[in-house]
Amino acid sequence: MKINIPETDKKRVVIVGGGFGGLKLALKLARRKAYQVVLLDKNNYHQFQPLFYQVAMSGLEPSSIVFPLRKAFRKKEDVYIRVTEVLAVHPDRQQLETSLGICNYDYLVLAIGADTNFFGNEKIARLAIPMKSVSEALFLRNRILSDYEKALSTTDYEERQGLMDIVVVGGGPTGVEVSGALAEMKRYVFPKDYPELNTDEIDIYLVEGANRLLAGMSEQSSRKSLEFLTNLGVKVRLKTMVTDFDGECVHTNDGETIRARKVIWAAGVKGAKMEGVPTSALTRGNRIRVNRFSQVEGLENVYAIGDIAYMEEEAYPQGHPQVAQVAMQQAVCLADNLSNLHRGRELTPFSYKDLGSMATIGRNRAVADLPGFKFQGAFAWLIWLFVHLFQILGVKNKVFIFLNWVWNYVTYDQSLRLIIRPRVPKSGEVEVES
Amino acid sequence: MKINIPETDKKRVVIVGGGFGGLKLALKLARRKAYQVVLLDKNNYHQFQPLFYQVAMSGLEPSSIVFPLRKAFRKKEDVYIRVTEVLAVHPDRQQLETSLGICNYDYLVLAIGADTNFFGNEKIARLAIPMKSVSEALFLRNRILSDYEKALSTTDYEERQGLMDIVVVGGGPTGVEVSGALAEMKRYVFPKDYPELNTDEIDIYLVEGANRLLAGMSEQSSRKSLEFLTNLGVKVRLKTMVTDFDGECVHTNDGETIRARKVIWAAGVKGAKMEGVPTSALTRGNRIRVNRFSQVEGLENVYAIGDIAYMEEEAYPQGHPQVAQVAMQQAVCLADNLSNLHRGRELTPFSYKDLGSMATIGRNRAVADLPGFKFQGAFAWLIWLFVHLFQILGVKNKVFIFLNWVWNYVTYDQSLRLIIRPRVPKSGEVEVES
Numbered sequence: 001m002k003i004n005i006p007e008t009d010k011k012r013v014v015i016v017g018g019g020f021g022g023l024k025l026a027l028k029l030a031r032r033k034a035y036q037v038v039l040l041d042k043n044n045y046h047q048f049q050p051l052f053y054q055v056a057m058s059g060l061e062p063s064s065i066v067f068p069l070r071k072a073f074r075k076k077e078d079v080y081i082r083v084t085e086v087l088a089v090h091p092d093r094q095q096l097e098t099s100l101g102i103c104n105y106d107y108l109v110l111a112i113g114a115d116t117n118f119f120g121n122e123k124i125a126r127l128a129i130p131m132k133s134v135s136e137a138l139f140l141r142n143r144i145l146s147d148y149e150k151a152l153s154t155t156d157y158e159e160r161q162g163l164m165d166i167v168v169v170g171g172g173p174t175g176v177e178v179s180g181a182l183a184e185m186k187r188y189v190f191p192k193d194y195p196e197l198n199t200d201e202i203d204i205y206l207v208e209g210a211n212r213l214l215a216g217m218s219e220q221s222s223r224k225s226l227e228f229l230t231n232l233g234v235k236v237r238l239k240t241m242v243t244d245f246d247g248e249c250v251h252t253n254d255g256e257t258i259r260a261r262k263v264i265w266a267a268g269v270k271g272a273k274m275e276g277v278p279t280s281a282l283t284r285g286n287r288i289r290v291n292r293f294s295q296v297e298g299l300e301n302v303y304a305i306g307d308i309a310y311m312e313e314e315a316y317p318q319g320h321p322q323v324a325q326v327a328m329q330q331a332v333c334l335a336d337n338l339s340n341l342h343r344g345r346e347l348t349p350f351s352y353k354d355l356g357s358m359a360t361i362g363r364n365r366a367v368a369d370l371p372g373f374k375f376q377g378a379f380a381w382l383i384w385l386f387v388h389l390f391q392i393l394g395v396k397n398k399v400f401i402f403l404n405w406v407w408n409y410v411t412y413d414q415s416l417r418l419i420i421r422p423r424v425p426k427s428g429e430v431e432v433e434s
Numbered sequence: 435m436k437i438n439i440p441e442t443d444k445k446r447v448v449i450v451g452g453g454f455g456g457l458k459l460a461l462k463l464a465r466r467k468a469y470q471v472v473l474l475d476k477n478n479y480h481q482f483q484p485l486f487y488q489v490a491m492s493g494l495e496p497s498s499i500v501f502p503l504r505k506a507f508r509k510k511e512d513v514y515i516r517v518t519e520v521l522a523v524h525p526d527r528q529q530l531e532t533s534l535g536i537c538n539y540d541y542l543v544l545a546i547g548a549d550t551n552f553f554g555n556e557k558i559a560r561l562a563i564p565m566k567s568v569s570e571a572l573f574l575r576n577r578i579l580s581d582y583e584k585a586l587s588t589t590d591y592e593e594r595q596g597l598m599d600i601v602v603v604g605g606g607p608t609g610v611e612v613s614g615a616l617a618e619m620k621r622y623v624f625p626k627d628y629p630e631l632n633t634d635e636i637d638i639y640l641v642e643g644a645n646r647l648l649a650g651m652s653e654q655s656s657r658k659s660l661e662f663l664t665n666l667g668v669k670v671r672l673k674t675m676v677t678d679f680d681g682e683c684v685h686t687n688d689g690e691t692i693r694a695r696k697v698i699w700a701a702g703v704k705g706a707k708m709e710g711v712p713t714s715a716l717t718r719g720n721r722i723r724v725n726r727f728s729q730v731e732g733l734e735n736v737y738a739i740g741d742i743a744y745m746e747e748e749a750y751p752q753g754h755p756q757v758a759q760v761a762m763q764q765a766v767c768l769a770d771n772l773s774n775l776h777r778g779r780e781l782t783p784f785s786y787k788d789l790g791s792m793a794t795i796g797r798n799r800a801v802a803d804l805p806g807f808k809f810q811g812a813f814a815w816l817i818w819l820f821v822h823l824f825q826i827l828g829v830k831n832k833v834f835i836f837l838n839w840v841w842n843y844v845t846y847d848q849s850l851r852l853i854i855r856p857r858v859p860k861s862g863e864v865e866v867e868s
Contacts, residue, residue, distance in 0.1 A: 063854075066854070418479045420479075
């Protein structure tokens, strides 16, 4: 069966993935009208990953940090959005296999991003909680809240500690932000919600394999984020690896055993899998090797951008960092080059312009490395807030996130502490997912 | 095992259910400090049922219309909230059996509310969508959006219509409000989101067994709501019953067959089931018969309030309507009587004061029956908005709902059209629910 998209006389660009890269590219191409644009994603929304941790910490609602794809393309002609799973690519036939049928392409852009990397440890993969989607962030929120409810009716001391303590693995931006936010909940929220528990006894651990936090940022930011977290009471373990987790206890390579039922896994990513991409094109971290024009090595008319793409340039001999900025800049460059292709012009190679990076640890505490300008503390925190507000899609999202932040800041109280369990389809019921 | 709640020298009132009645009662008792208060609910939040339909229609987020129970009882002493399932009551031993263990009570208040009534039709119970919780409202939202996505890739005309058309069963406030909201989405939202579909062909049916809509309200409101709905394009079928639904087609008693995969069931409620309540105390609609002091017939120290309670008074010889107002007034009366009991004073019998009822059909369209004053249209709609805003718990909820309403009103666009699928726990994973 073929996917139901009309054929036109324009060439068709199929984009897989509506993340930072895919969405940007689709918007640019839609505006230029040279191609028919088909955007495929398994969700009907774009997710703003930098704020997942605030959803997990009950500070924001998922709806504030995601944006309906259809809404982004209203009144755009020749753009077709399909919510579907892409099962495989067949470069020889210029076709994609999707759960909605076969989809032909003239040009294919893989913007499929990265998945959580458990480094082959299947036990940890099964038991730890990743945070690479809003669904996972919501799941984490529910887990934390249900475990505190359970702790109330647990009289055994050790068992109760296991329900209350949390181990965060990975000292990158996600790990730092999550553990900072947890430490603030411990301080400001849990004592009010659970007066029956001794919330002083909650321990938040942050475990990082390298000898510093935020390894992708400056030494100064690493040092300062460690100081911020330590002041908030987070137990930071550097040069430490989690070797095992059985759902009850976490074991590290230096022999420590931490009793904790929740392990938040933010230790690394690997390129998302796509059936049909030749293994010869795959490189370190399961990324797809592309040239400076984002063309996938060894394939015709197939491109890759964003976290999934591995591109070497002079300043980045080991590939670019897997961050939103790279994805968006590659999207802009590829949109230009597809226009150039259409008009028979020469292509321009991609070159990454680093705009800096930031991480927030808590109220009035953030670190920022901007080009030629490093700073930490309350000002960095304010800048962080406004940069993220500015980047998020949709005026309503901006307004509602801003109000939520002001509210949480003034009241010291994230108010979305709701364990909303999905209604599970009953047996025999018409299936929702196709 | 016993539930982990300290014994004090105060008598313990256990309240089952944190709905309008249970929450109100718990708040009143907490303030008076004469009793230890234990509030049991299977969710950690109170739900504001009158706005479920707006969650289903993507107009509001669940978080705006629910409120964390713990937050409502902050700084209250001798109040214990437990998120648990109550499995049975043992009136002979003055105990409850819960999923967290045995819970003793001195006084028990059942405020367990009502469930959807499918009138014994198991097929419909399995396939139709009820709307008695935020989880169900979210499920409905996801179903509507996924079906429209599916319709895009369905080339068969009949099958596509089945995905697009919706049948609402029951012409009470919920049915009227849902079908009105669906008709507005058809008019303002779907054409922009799904330009590929012919949204003129969407049919919304409202099926009601009686000869008028809103049977609990005045003739005038019934007539006007029918007029509003008809103008919005809703196909209203009065004096009609749904006799069968197989997941594809709806059959009615006058021989009509409607091809529709979504049936929203708002046709009636019945008292929630509670193991251990003697069948002799149960009456019509599975309600529990109580006297004017809310005492359950034939049981010592057991009370029932709200939708589950069946109380006859002069003006209401067939029991009170199952609405929030009755539950809250009964809660206040019972709180007073428990105080009276504590002080050895005489009890006062309950008497319902009807404050009127309202239903909204759409933008600027509502009907209101206030005591001695009936009106319809834009003014009723404004009153409806403010009454509901006023009743919802929490300042933040009020602010956010108000802003959402203003936003949706100005833009003609509910913006929460996101199919956020729950992350299903992986096999072998630590179970979330206790």
